[in-house]
Amino acid sequence: MRRSNRSVILTSIYRDGPLSRYELGHQTSLSAASVSNLVGELLDEGVVEEAGSVESDGGRPRVLLRVAPTFGYVVGAEVGETRVRVELFDLAMKVLATAVYPIETAKPAPELAVKYVLQGLNAVIGEVGISPGQVLGMGVAVAGVVEGPADAIVHAQTLGWDAVPVGAMLAAGTDIPIQVDNGANTLGQAEMWFGAGRGATDAVVALVGSGVGAALVTGGSSYRGTRSSAGEWGHTTIVYGGRKCRCGAEGCLEAYVGAEGVLERFQLANGGQPAPGGDEEAAFIGLLDSVGTSEVAAKVVEDTIGYLGAGFANLVNLFNPERIVLGGWSGLLLGERYLLQLREAVGKHALRQPYAQVSIELCELGRDAVAMGAATLPVLRLLREGGATPREPGLVARTR
Structure with a gap:
């Protein structure tokens, strides 16, 4: 008690x-x-x-x-599809150090991702000059279904990860307590605590990047489903018999609004010519910038807003949320330019009454909020334990 x-x-x-x-x-x-x-x-x-x-x-x-902001420190890591980002925070969630490692392959091996996370952990701790014993824990956000939390097992079909023991692989490389969760869930927690979801009790926080996911919040609590796979909104069917998704199914929402799918649709419609730019993010920005001069780009972006609006309408009709928050790097790039059109698209597909009860907002914490959300995992554990952090001299005791 x-x-x-x-x-x-x-x-x-x-x-x-x-x-x-x-x-x-x-x-x-x-x-x-x-x-x-x-x-x-x-x-x-x-x-x-x-x-x-x-x-x-x-x-x-x-x-x-x-x-007290300096009672301890927490680390958040995002294992994305184009990079691994690791950040060190104090308990006021102020970023103290950041390490970023580009990923050159579309389907990185789990060993490479784990290597970069641990390398980043050591880098940010060393940059600030604190000891590992001052770190309360590290949260790691990944794509796919995460079973755990102890020795988390990750199933990420889009990456080719099948029952990968990511938690154990990370724990073998550090004495700092590790927690692993889905990236959409960590983004959702960050936005519900500090951002656009604050004050809402029934909300959906959508992550739209290379892939697509969502965090579901009902009655103020995260809804995870029977085995923590709830929120795979990107793999709901938006077009029967439609485009092949990276997960292997046809017609998934992700194949139409995820950055990779959007760029593929543009290239197909543009006679095989890709959007201008180098990496995926630069190409996506190049596509948006060319809307005014390219009818093909304008049509692809218009369709993308329509597909995303229909996807949001499904959330409105199914869950009756009071708020939907759009985040993720490509989601924000779209939302910053087309939020009004997106809201209109949702209204065309949603039932009138639940649509009248929902607000659709942009993530307030920026494109890199997934790592911040991951860092809230050890903070949440600290709060649940009432501030108890049993320690050996110079070492945070493992509580996993």
Whole structure:
């Protein structure tokens, strides 16, 4: 019970702080004595610190509390299809160091991805000059279905990964606790905590990059399904008998709105000539930039907005969310230019009543929010454990 109450207090401070003891009592429904005792423990342990004060009605100023940013550090890694990105954060989620490793092959071997993640982990820790014992944990975001969390097994058909023990492979290379999750889920958690999803209880956070996925939030909690594979929205069928998807099926949404599929559709319609640019991201930007001068580009982009709108409408009709957040690097590139048209496309396909109840917004945390979301995995564990991080001298104890 005590750890549960510590978790409630710490979570309130982290998610809604800085807060005073009075506000904590009001939010958590714990007695003033319980709040005072638990806050005292957290202050003594250095998990929480004072962050100024505010005037109260007729009494002494109320001291505000926040989670101490340097109590520990967390690392987030994104294993994307074109790069591995690793970032080090303090507990205020301030980026302290970043390492990026390009991936030259369309289907990187798991060993290569693990190598880059561990290399990046050592690089960001070394750049800031902290010890591994100060790192509370590392979250790793990957494509595909993740079974775990202990010794996570990854099934990523689009990458050719079949039951790959990514968790164990990473754990063999470091003493820092590791957690692995799907990239759409980590993006969703970041946006729900800090971004455009904040305050919503029923939401969908869509990740549109090379591939496509979604994080589903219902009643304020992440919906994972029976074995954590819920949210594979990109592999719902949008066109019966349509284009071949990378997963092997036909007509998947990803084959029409994922960056790779969009560029392939353009090249096919453009007589075999690809969009201008080098890598996938540059080519996608080149496609968007040529809309004003190329009828083929304009048609491909128009169709892409239509397909994406239909995909969003399916989410509206199935889940009745109060908010849909569009993220991912190519999703943001599209949304920054065509959000109004996208909303109109959703309205053409969705039922009127649930469509009237949903707002469609852009991710607020930028194109690299997946790594930040991955870093929230060890933060969430810290909050759930009420700030308890048993340590040996100089080492964060493994809690997996």
